[in-house]
Amino acid sequence: MSDDEVPGVGPYGGPAGGWGALQAVARALKGQMAFANDTKALLRMNQPHGFDCPGCAWPDPRHTSSFEFCENGAKAVSWEATSKRVTPEFFAEHTVSALWGRTDFELEGEGRLTHPLAYDAASDRYVEIGWDEALARIGAVLQALPDPNQAEFYTSGRASNEAAFLYQLLAREYGTNNFPDCSNMCHEATSVGLPVSIGVGKGTVTLEDFDHCDAIFCIGHNPGTNHPRMLSTLREASRRGAPIIAFNPLKERGLERFAAPQDPVEMATLSSTPIASAYYQVKVGGDAAMLHGLMKALVEADARDLAAGGSGLLDRAFIAEHTVGFEALLADLEAASWDQIEAKSGLGRGDLEAAAAVYAKAERVIICYGMGVTQHRHGTANVQQIANLLLLRGQIGKPGAGICPLRGHSNVQGDRTVGITEIPAKPFLDRLEAAFGFTPPAEKGHNAVEAIEAICEGRSKALICLGGNLAVAMPDPETVFEGMRKLDLAVHIATKLNRSHLLTARQSFILPCLGRTELDVQAGGRQAVTVEDSMSMVHASRGGLKPASEHLRSEPAIIAGLAKAALPHSKVDWDGLVADYDRIRDKIEQVFPDFAPFNEKIAKPGGFRLYDPTTERKWRTPSGKAQFLVTSALDEDPLMSRADALALTTIRSHDQYNTTIYSLNDRYRGITGRRDVVFVNAEDLAARGLAHGDRITLEALFDDGQGEPARTMTGLTAVAYAIPRGSIAAYYPEANALAHLAAYDPLSGTPSYKSIPVLLRAQA
Numbered sequence: 001m002s003d004d005e006v007p008g009v010g011p012y013g014g015p016a017g018g019w020g021a022l023q024a025v026a027r028a029l030k031g032q033m034a035f036a037n038d039t040k041a042l043l044r045m046n047q048p049h050g051f052d053c054p055g056c057a058w059p060d061p062r063h064t065s066s067f068e069f070c071e072n073g074a075k076a077v078s079w080e081a082t083s084k085r086v087t088p089e090f091f092a093e094h095t096v097s098a099l100w101g102r103t104d105f106e107l108e109g110e111g112r113l114t115h116p117l118a119y120d121a122a123s124d125r126y127v128e129i130g131w132d133e134a135l136a137r138i139g140a141v142l143q144a145l146p147d148p149n150q151a152e153f154y155t156s157g158r159a160s161n162e163a164a165f166l167y168q169l170l171a172r173e174y175g176t177n178n179f180p181d182c183s184n185m186c187h188e189a190t191s192v193g194l195p196v197s198i199g200v201g202k203g204t205v206t207l208e209d210f211d212h213c214d215a216i217f218c219i220g221h222n223p224g225t226n227h228p229r230m231l232s233t234l235r236e237a238s239r240r241g242a243p244i245i246a247f248n249p250l251k252e253r254g255l256e257r258f259a260a261p262q263d264p265v266e267m268a269t270l271s272s273t274p275i276a277s278a279y280y281q282v283k284v285g286g287d288a289a290m291l292h293g294l295m296k297a298l299v300e301a302d303a304r305d306l307a308a309g310g311s312g313l314l315d316r317a318f319i320a321e322h323t324v325g326f327e328a329l330l331a332d333l334e335a336a337s338w339d340q341i342e343a344k345s346g347l348g349r350g351d352l353e354a355a356a357a358v359y360a361k362a363e364r365v366i367i368c369y370g371m372g373v374t375q376h377r378h379g380t381a382n383v384q385q386i387a388n389l390l391l392l393r394g395q396i397g398k399p400g401a402g403i404c405p406l407r408g409h410s411n412v413q414g415d416r417t418v419g420i421t422e423i424p425a426k427p428f429l430d431r432l433e434a435a436f437g438f439t440p441p442a443e444k445g446h447n448a449v450e451a452i453e454a455i456c457e458g459r460s461k462a463l464i465c466l467g468g469n470l471a472v473a474m475p476d477p478e479t480v481f482e483g484m485r486k487l488d489l490a491v492h493i494a495t496k497l498n499r500s501h502l503l504t505a506r507q508s509f510i511l512p513c514l515g516r517t518e519l520d521v522q523a524g525g526r527q528a529v530t531v532e533d534s535m536s537m538v539h540a541s542r543g544g545l546k547p548a549s550e551h552l553r554s555e556p557a558i559i560a561g562l563a564k565a566a567l568p569h570s571k572v573d574w575d576g577l578v579a580d581y582d583r584i585r586d587k588i589e590q591v592f593p594d595f596a597p598f599n600e601k602i603a604k605p606g607g608f609r610l611y612d613p614t615t616e617r618k619w620r621t622p623s624g625k626a627q628f629l630v631t632s633a634l635d636e637d638p639l640m641s642r643a644d645a646l647a648l649t650t651i652r653s654h655d656q657y658n659t660t661i662y663s664l665n666d667r668y669r670g671i672t673g674r675r676d677v678v679f680v681n682a683e684d685l686a687a688r689g690l691a692h693g694d695r696i697t698l699e700a701l702f703d704d705g706q707g708e709p710a711r712t713m714t715g716l717t718a719v720a721y722a723i724p725r726g727s728i729a730a731y732y733p734e735a736n737a738l739a740h741l742a743a744y745d746p747l748s749g750t751p752s753y754k755s756i757p758v759l760l761r762a763q764a
């Protein structure tokens with residue numbers, strides 16, 4: 001079939017950005033907002049005294065200057081500032097069972113939650129409940145649990161530093177370190193992998209470094225959709241001639257070319273700026289092999305250079321002074337054969353040598369990466385291989401160079417910084433005790449996978465969610481759904497209705513909260529919160545819109561309410577803290593001295609950067625040096641080597657924010673009005689007697705030795721696409737039906753969402 005004959009599938013010829021982006025914004029605003037609201041809201045986004053964009057975590061220098069256009073930022077704002085409401089009347093009209101039949105897109109599309117709600121099993125409906133009664137009932141269940149470790153405290157990364165700090169305080173005073181977190185599904189491989197490599201679990205670059213770098217490598221991230229403001233940065237780098245090298249199984253338009261909506265010439269002439277100077281379509285799950293190839297090529301070229309009397313391509317002085325493990329890395333690279341590297345990465349030796357030559361030639365290099373690197377069984381090892389590559393030429397701890405993980409939610413990094421972690425460090429616990437006068441628990445708590453396992457096995461009885469849509473975000477929804485329905489207590493602090501809320505427990509509550517765009521007034525007056533972006537910049541965010549309903553409370557106020565209800569003898573002055581968030585920040589700085597003087601520093605437009613020891617080439621690792629770390633794990637999953645298996649990766653469309661679906665379109669990939677597609681190499685289809693547009697079924701492979709029933713997804717349409725043979729892609733979250741809860745990176749607990757072994761066949 002040609003594209004014309006497959007409904008909703010066609011080529012997209014334009015650049016990223018451009019007029020298409022402006023039209024998309026106009027549509028998003030029209031669908032969601034009253035006009036007066038939208039312009040006001042958009043103009044306050046990322047302004048010195050405005051709110052932080054609730055979209056991505058890419059920094060914005062323009063917190064100090066003018067508005068920067070971003071299509072997906074506009075969608076995120078309009079989705080939150082929508083004029084649609086989901087009221088108690090709505091819930092009176094629809095049973096939970098009836099709502100369950102709706103799509104996730106339809107559920108959130110109903111608009112903002114307006115009242116606290118409690119589930120009434122007799123009528124199978126959510127009904128309005130007063131705040132005091134809701135909090136008292138939740139507190140009673142929590143007080144009655146025989147062991148605090150039977151409660152799980154989930155955080156989604158939109159929560160502010162202030163909300164997250166109070167939340168960990170509540171859970172720890174209650175007595176548990178069970179902090180499943182969206183970061184566990186996202187950049188945990190970074191948080192776990194980088195401290196061992198370089199002594200910090202975050203990125204080491206600032207936005208300014210992009211102005212000084214000589215080359216940028218982009219591995220497994222899709223900036224045109226997920227970090228759109230990054231396109232301006234990449235565009236500037238491209239314009240001044242810095243090579244940009246992309247490694248991605250899919251040709252993502254935002255990495256190919258971009259028309260900046262702020263550039264009158266590009267807009268008027270329909271021209272655009274090329275982004276990637278070279279684009280390598282690595283196989284899904286082939287990054288460890290690809291990185292081995294780059295390093296092997298570099299080391300070989302170094303040897304040739306030395307033999308020819310040159311001074312070599314590696315930074316030997318840096319390696320000698322600052323690192324350990326170099327010899328072991330060389331041995332590891334020696335052991336990996338080119339045949340192996342080519343077969344696993346899907347890239348030719350010549351291509352890898354060419355990319356390595358660009359890397360070697362550049363004085364200062366930044367490597368960026370996203371979920372394409374982390375969401376694998378060897379996600380942590382992948383991240384550490386990126387660090388190895390940088391360390392070989394001393395590319396960490398100098399201006400214009402470093403590692404740049406593209407973080408997920410707008411404050412996921414900040415939430416971790418202020419204590420959302422299941423593995424708390426001793427010095428942190430000591431300072432928490434000194435600041436509040438109770439002894440926090442020290443034993444390891446649950447991450448996301450462990451929390452779900454505990455819930456499914458009935459070991460955990462209560463789940464509190466600070467935002468998010470945990471059940472839909474996790475692998476294997478059927479298992480997760482069944483587990484969550486067995487809970488004694490489910491509490492969701494949320495802005496919009498989603499499927500997780502419909503998994504009702506013995507007692508279920510929805511507590512509606514203010515969004516980041518909205519005015520937050522407490523006893524002490526108007527409040528600001530703070531967030532930390534991907535580059536460790538912390539700054540204030542002040543909402544200005546009228547709240548969606550007078551019954552909403554701020555996240556800090558709700559958490560304080562829960563704490564007072566669950567902990568009648570609390571040592572914390574919850575009301576005092578919530579009356580004036582400056583007081584929360586004073587406590588944050590007491591527990592995390594890097595913030596001091598917190599309130600003073602955020603008064604400055606643009607905020608401040610948290611200390612990063614790598615900028616001074618200080619390495620907080622076990623050896624006190626940066627560590628080269630080897631991995632033998634070139635193979636993502638042994639099942640992948642079955643001749644008929646394909647590696648399925650799950651990706652975000654251009655019109656979604658995680659489990660929130662804004663529309664069924666994915667403009668840059670040429671998909672309109674549908675999400676039930678699978679991107680497949682035409683030869684892989686032909687090899688199965690299939691063609692573009694055919695209806696197909698995917699069957700997941702998983703070997704747990706128990707011969708379980710296969711997980712399948714059917715009713716899908718094959719789209720012939722430029723993707724390497726052996727790799728296929730489908731949309732998240734739908735494709736989670738194929739992911740297995742036990743398939744994750746053992747080091748970080750990150751599910752291998754981006755390499756699920758599957759079989760593909762015609763639909764019966």
Ligand SMILES: Nc1nc2c(c(=O)[nH]1)N[C@H]1C(S)=C(S)[C@@H](COP(=O)(O)OP(=O)(O)OC[C@H]3O[C@@H](n4cnc5c(=O)[nH]c(N)nc54)[C@H](O)[C@@H]3O)O[C@H]1N2
Pocket residue numbers: 055056057072186219220221222223225226227247248249250252282283284285286287369370371372373406407408409649650651652653654656657658754
């Ligand atoms: N508009 C919008 N913005 C967002 C989000 C959103 O959903 N919508 N989500 C936020 C969150 S929480 C996160 S974590 C980030 C996610 O941001 P990204 O990391 O960009 O997200 P993904 O779409 O999951 O996939 C990234 C890219 O990895 C590629 N890829 C897939 N498998 C592989 C592989 O095996 N190797 C390599 N090298 N590449 C691979 C895919 O083709 C895709 O281009 O964005 C944040 N920002």
Ligand SMILES: Nc1nc2c(c(=O)[nH]1)N[C@H]1C(S)=C(S)[C@@H](COP(=O)(O)OP(=O)(O)OC[C@H]3O[C@@H](n4cnc5c(=O)[nH]c(N)nc54)[C@H](O)[C@@H]3O)O[C@H]1N2
Pocket residue numbers: 108156157158159182183185186187371375408409466467468469470472473474493494495496497498513514515516555650651652657658659660732733735736739753
């Ligand atoms: N197959 C597959 N699965 C994945 C991924 C993948 O790439 N592939 N990516 C993973 C990643 S990176 C992540 S981060 C997770 C995302 O997992 P989550 O963070 O749990 O999911 P979201 O979809 O971001 O949560 C959306 C909900 O958050 C609530 N919300 C929105 N704004 C606010 C707010 O300001 N306050 C509060 N309290 N609630 C709010 C709304 O009710 C909305 O319905 O999914 C993971 N799952």
Ligand SMILES: [Mo]
Pocket residue numbers: 182185186187407408409
């Ligand atoms: Mo994420």
